[in-house]
Amino acid sequence: MYDLAAMGAWIEFAVRWLHVITAIAWIGSSFYFIALDLGLHRDRNLSSGADGEEWQVHGGGFYHVQKYLVAPDRMPDDLIWFKWESYATWLSGFAMLVLVYYLGAEFYLIDPAVMDLRTWQAIALSLASLAFGWIAYNTLCKLFVNANQTALMVALFGVLVLMSVFYSSVFSGRAALLHLGAFTATIMSANVFFIIMPNQRIVVADLKAGRAPDAKYGKIAKQRSTHNNYLTLPVIFLMLSNHYPLSFATEYNWAIASLVFLMGVTIRHFFNTKHARKGAPHWTWAVTLMLFLAIMWLSTAPMLRDGTREEVSGAALRFAEADGFAEVQDIVMGRCSMCHAREPVFGNLLWAPKGVRLDSEAAIAGHARAIYLQAGLSHAMPPANLSNMETGERARIVAWYEAAIRAD
Numbered sequence: 374m375y376d377l378a379a380m381g382a383w384i385e386f387a388v389r390w391l392h393v394i395t396a397i398a399w400i401g402s403s404f405y406f407i408a409l410d411l412g413l414h415r416d417r418n419l420s421s422g423a424d425g426e427e428w429q430v431h432g433g434g435f436y437h438v439q440k441y442l443v444a445p446d447r448m449p450d451d452l453i454w455f456k457w458e459s460y461a462t463w464l465s466g467f468a469m470l471v472l473v474y475y476l477g478a479e480f481y482l483i484d485p486a487v488m489d490l491r492t493w494q495a496i497a498l499s500l501a502s503l504a505f506g507w508i509a510y511n512t513l514c515k516l517f518v519n520a521n522q523t524a525l526m527v528a529l530f531g532v533l534v535l536m537s538v539f540y541s542s543v544f545s546g547r548a549a550l551l552h553l554g555a556f557t558a559t560i561m562s563a564n565v566f567f568i569i570m571p572n573q574r575i576v577v578a579d580l581k582a583g584r585a586p587d588a589k590y591g592k593i594a595k596q597r598s599t600h601n602n603y604l605t606l607p608v609i610f611l612m613l614s615n616h617y618p619l620s621f622a623t624e625y626n627w628a629i630a631s632l633v634f635l636m637g638v639t640i641r642h643f644f645n646t647k648h649a650r651k652g653a654p655h656w657t658w659a660v661t662l663m664l665f666l667a668i669m670w671l672s673t674a675p676m677l678r679d680g681t682r683e684e685v686s687g688a689a690l691r692f693a694e695a696d697g698f699a700e701v702q703d704i705v706m707g708r709c710s711m712c713h714a715r716e717p718v719f720g721n722l723l724w725a726p727k728g729v730r731l732d733s734e735a736a737i738a739g740h741a742r743a744i745y746l747q748a749g750l751s752h753a754m755p756p757a758n759l760s761n762m763e764t765g766e767r768a769r770i771v772a773w774y775e776a777a778i779r780a781d
């Protein structure tokens with residue numbers, strides 16, 4: 374029978390790949406249409422009755438794009454709706470959340486040093502927080518729909534800061550930043566599903582029926598689309614953060630996540646202003662750099678928090694009690710802990726790569742699956758086999774892991 378851990382790893386890889394592909398499609402189309410709308414020439418008297426036009430060149434061809442606020446002479450039958458990119462991105466992302474953080478809650482979602490939760494409690498908090506995010510955001514948008522949009526953005530930023538603090542108070546650092554990204558991405562996809570697409574359907578139906586559509590539907594849809602535009606870059610950062618412990622495994626991870634949202638605003642403001650032909654506000658890059666320097670300082674000021682637990686608990690216990698653990702512990706301590714320790718002694722390392730420490734019984738048992746996949750089944754670790762791990766040692770790691778799985 375094919376190894377279940379290897380199968381699980383490949384399933385995760387496939388879903389992650391799908392998530393990246395669909396995210397590229399969604400972000401690409403979103404950025405394109407925002408730039409297109411901002412860059413339309415609206416100072417031309419177009420005989421077609423279009424609101425604006427743009428000439429573009431790409432791939433050896435020229436494109437003449439026109440935007441209509443009212444129906445053209447003939448509504449095309451093959452109208453393309455840009456929605457599946459958003460839906461597929463959220464669905465694949467949620468699948469990743471289930472595969473990695475729900476099924477592996479004891480390893481990735483829960484940190485007893487932060488809050489000692491049971492698996493079902495942690496998953497319930499995760500799901501409830503995603504639902505709360507949409508409800509809170511949608512309520513604020515409705516309250517501020519006719520108000521100054523800057524005030525709305527400030528209110529939304531306040532919600533994001535509070536959620537940053539909340540997540541870092543209940544989940545592991547890795548899961549906290551990932552969940553803040555999922556929280557934001559849920560809002561973005563819900564904007565498409567619950568607001569933008571229904572409003573566009575109403576407008577299209579009115580146009581086809583010869584009725585003048587209510588301008589409020591387009592106004593609301595554009596508001597939500599603009600929000601998505603500004604939230605995209607922070608979401609990408611948060612989704613990548615789990616690979617970089619300096620972003621998630623620090624005392625001030627909530628503040629780092631909050632500043633990332635401000636960087637998203639400054640970067641998008643530059644490009645949106647430039648696409649609208651209102652100049653190029655280069656000062657935004659100076660602000661972005663200062664924000665990034667502040668993030669760097671916050672990540673190293675307290676250094677990495679000690680995430681190693683004194684006792685083996687939960688799902689890791691069976692690996693610590695499995696036949697061969699003592700021998701594997703000696704192998705890992707001899708071949709891996711010179712890098713994966715509180716104070717690495719290999720090269721110029723200042724902290725354990727990826728924040729993974731393998732310098733205690735609890736840590737080794739807790740990372741059993743990763744050790745098995747990267748140093749047992751494959752030769753990914755140690756990198757370039759710098760510590761000269763032998764074939765027999767890798768075989769003993771495999772035997773230990775499989776013994777623990779059989780005993781479960």
